[in-house]
Amino acid sequence: MQSKFRSLSSTCLVGFAVAVCLIILPADVALAHGAELQYIERSAIEITARYDSGVPMANAQVAVFAPGSPAEPWLTGTCDSEGQFFFTPDPEIPGLWEVQVRLAGHGDLIRIEVAENTIGATGTTGFTSLQKLLMALSVIWGLIGTALYFSRRQR
Amino acid sequence: MHIPDGIISTTAAIGGYAAAGGMTWLSLYKIKQKYGNPRNGIPRAALLTAAFFAASLIHIPIPPVSVHLVFSGLLGVVLGWFAFPAVLVGLLLQAVMFQHGGLTTLGVNACLMGLPALMAHRLFCLRSLFGRRKPLPNAILAFLAAFSAVAAGAIMAALLLIYATPAYFDAAAEKTAVLTLSFAHLPVALLEGTFTAMVVLFLLRVQPTLLEADQK
Structure with missing residues (x-):
């Protein structure tokens, strides 16, 4: 019973870690492709x-x-x-x-x-x-x- | 055919002025020698200068360029040695009034249009070989004179422009553009040849003495 509980909690932990990674990782990947636009008004x-x-x-x-x-x-x-x-x-x-x-x-x-x-x-x-x-x-x-x-x- | 300021080098501009100065002196000398009192020739010269001045404002669109009448051949045929000073005055007025041509390139432009005019005059003088009052030789020579005057002017201008393109412009592109423009002068040469022949036939009928620039 106790071991069953431990395995459940560790599964939850792994699941949580994967979920965090899934949320953070794409954001990191997206940041690497980020474009930055600036503008200066000039007269041509x-x-x-x-x-x-x-x-x-x-x-x-x-x-x-x-x-x-x-x-x-x-x-x-x-x-x-x-x-x-x-x-x-x-x-x-x-x-x-x-x-x-x-x-x-x-x-x-x-x-x-x-x-x-x-x-x-x-x-x-x-x-x-x-x-x-x-x-x-x-x-x-x-x-x-x-x-x-x-x-x-x-x- | 009118080269504006800043297109050719200073050396070429000075050379043009020197050549035009020499040609003007020669023309005035010949006028004095041939006509004695130049007053008699001035009304005709002034009227044809007006025609020359106005001709450059008449544009003929020949895609992709736009060219204008020159009348250098007509001036040569009718005016003889008066043609060079007439071209010079006409060009000065065009440059001052319309920035057509330029003051620094006045000498070069005077040579580009004045020398073909004198050449046209020599060509038209050949009519004495065929009978001075016969319409057909007169018309043919007038056509050839005006045609070759425009052609010679266009060729001289093209050579000068290709030779004098500044280094910072794309020489190959400019050369193509110059050649296109030169070929566009072919219809102008045909048109002016026909027009000059018509003028000569008209003058031959109503006032043949006006064509006697080579006599007197």
């Missing part, structure tokens, strides 16, 4: 490269120059098919960042002011269509005026 810069006709410069090559090193690119990459390119400037290097976009000898350079906390700044190197039209017309009129001036009868 989106470059959209288009020809002045509006056609995106697909797959154009991009070189990003940090302030103070105009010869060595800080980052190089390629625009997507929509002519877009994203990069996050190093907030440790505030100043005038330069982004050069090039495709088949076409391209431009844009300068972006990166302060310690810049959010939502926008800029462009182009003009609107109306500005372009007015400029083109004024130049053409200047040239026609030149032609008229030199074609008047000489006295």
Whole structure:
């Protein structure tokens, strides 16, 4: 009777130990696969490269120059098919960042002011269509005026 | 064909300015020698400079790229030695107003478009061999002159760009892109050839003296 009780209690003990192990072990195994995510909010810069006709410069090559090193690119990459390119400037290097976009000898350079906390700044190197039209017309009129001036009868 | 600032090396830009300076001097010298009073040629030169200036704003989408008219051949055919200064003034205005091209690359661009224009002029001068007033030789030579001017400009630009790609860009990818762009100039060359031939036929009928840039 006593031995029967002892074997029962030892069975209970083993069962309890196994149960504890079953509870703890998977938790340990799961911890080994645990991922840790952090986030820091930073402002990225989106470059959209288009020809002045509006056609995106697909797959154009991009070189990003940090302030103070105009010869060595800080980052190089390629625009997507929509002519877009994203990069996050190093907030440790505030100043005038330069982004050069090039495709088949076409391209431009844009300068972006990166302060310690810049959010939502926008800029462009182009003009609107109306500005372009007015400029083109004024130049053409200047040239026609030149032609008229030199074609008047000489006295 | 308009190379913007910062694409080619400083050496190439300075070389371009030197070449363009020399060509401008030669053109002005020839103008003085041939025409005496250059005032008479200026109205025509100014109007064609306006055409040249406006032409680069007319885009022709040829997927995957977009190209624009050049009119270097037309300038050469109609203006003769006036073509080089006209190209130079047109490019200066395009660079200042629209950042199309650039001020540092003005010399290089003037050579890329001015030299083919002068070449087109020489080609068109061959019409004296076939009869100066006959429409067919005039039209064919005008077409060939304008076609070859665009082709020569595109080839020169491609060679320069491939040679002058900075080390930090992928040279192979840039080369492919440049070659694609150069081939896209083929329809432009055909279009400009046809247009120039039509202009020459029109001028031959209404005002043949306008085509006498090679005479006087």
